[in-house]
Amino acid sequence: MTDDNTPPGQTPAALTCTGLTYAFGDGAKAVDGLDLSVASGEVFGLLGPNGAGKTTAIRCVTTLLPVPAGMVRVFGHDVAADRMGVRRLLSYVPQQLSADSSLTGRENVSLFARVFDVPRKERAGRVAEALEAVGLTEAADRMAGTYSGGMVRRLELAQALVSSPRLLILDEPTIGLDPIARTSVWEHIMAVRAASGMTVLVTTHYMDEAEQYCDRVALMHKGRIRALDTPHRLTDDLRERRGDGSSPTLEDVFRDVAGSGLDEEGGEFRDVRRTRRTAARVG
């Protein structure tokens, strides 16, 4: 049962944020009036530098940070009013390498099958399918501590898939990976999405990935969305505005909407440390 105003017979948006604002203790607004609607089945990219507010926005969506009623809805369920209902609809893969290295791949996935209440009868089958979906069947009984960075990311994807989420949220899924591993992770994400029709919300620093894999992207800067459209429309629009015959990339679009001085605003010390730690562990 959803609590939004979706007309009968119509699928509610996978995610809507209406004026989402979140400020930390020092009063600084990490997210400042975010308006967003992600359609069911879409691959949506939230892009921006460290400190843009992407992770905070995602933490609001995933119920990790409290938000007032009516600001965030997942498939029509208000995040503030129906936390458990929302959590059953989504899976979240954080930026850090979050698989437990002291368990096997299968045990890692099995834990999430248990905490999502997969019945015992189908648990083994579901875990095996999730591992197969990310190409880890052979390595399933090896300790996760022996996996490569790309394999760990795929294992985390299997952990997320075992509960059949309708909304998969990935925070920097390919950070620190080499180009081949990045491609492999994305190929698995896209294959699972094509098979299941799930909605994917992804944050990334890598504009090329967003351009290649996202249906639409929102460019975030200082807690606000500066541009939102398909990657092609965003780059076409900039080309028309420039009128100099050049072929701008999504990165050019981002520089255009965010202005200069981006390299001096690359997030807080904590954001950078977390990013580097993850990159170091993956590499």
Place this chain on the structure above:
Amino acid sequence: MSAVPAAPPPVSAEAGQGLLFVPPRARPAWRLIPARVVAMCVVELQKLRHDRTELYTRAIQPALWLVIFGETFNRLNVIPTGGIPYRDYLAPGIIAQSTMFIAIFYGIHIIWERDSGVLTKLLVTPTPRAALVTGKAFAAGVKAMVQALVVLVIAALLGVTLTWQPLRLVGMLAVVVLGSAFFSCLSMTIAGIARTRDRLLGIGQAITMPLFFASNALYPTASMPSWLQVISAINPLSYEVSALRGLLLGTPTNLPLDFAVLVVAAALGIAAASALLGRLAR
């Protein structure tokens, strides 16, 4: 800005896997806590199965307490134990102490889980915070049970006269689990306040020995100065030790009171740790 695109067509069954297309049904609310306790305990057992190093290294300190401290004070014969050898008197105290030491640093495990993203992921599952904390508390209890059994075997090998009645041993394990649940929740509560590993280590070390010495683990409460007796009376470790002595040695104790104090302490610990767990995820 663009309009929101229409949803894609439904997916055909042959497109991929079978089970992964159907979300699992939600459990009734009353089954959530037992289900999460089982999930966390299974993980703890799986980790113990993969790496038993901790099991062996953690056996050293209790063995030293029993062999050196126990043997020396057995000879000195200065502590009134009600007619039982001091080493026997000490053994339940060492079981309680060694399991408390494991539990009191459990918060470090939670901070590690926070840093590695595991906690964040668990907090986004349909698991109420109280259920997650209860699961973690009982997982700490599983570790403590294994430790208690190891100390029990060491004590038996050293000639300590303990009961081997199955019901009393089950009672001992229940006491150890409840005690560990409280101390691990205390540790998770401190983790929620301290939020860093170094601070938690410092606080843990600062409170561990006072908790131990202000209990009846080494000497009877009656031998303490009156101010220490007051602290001992509100220290859950004293009730844990009393219950263990009663069950393993048959010394007089008020078992219903001991269990009641441990249950209430564990419940309060779970409530406090649940309230502060969210701070770790921010």
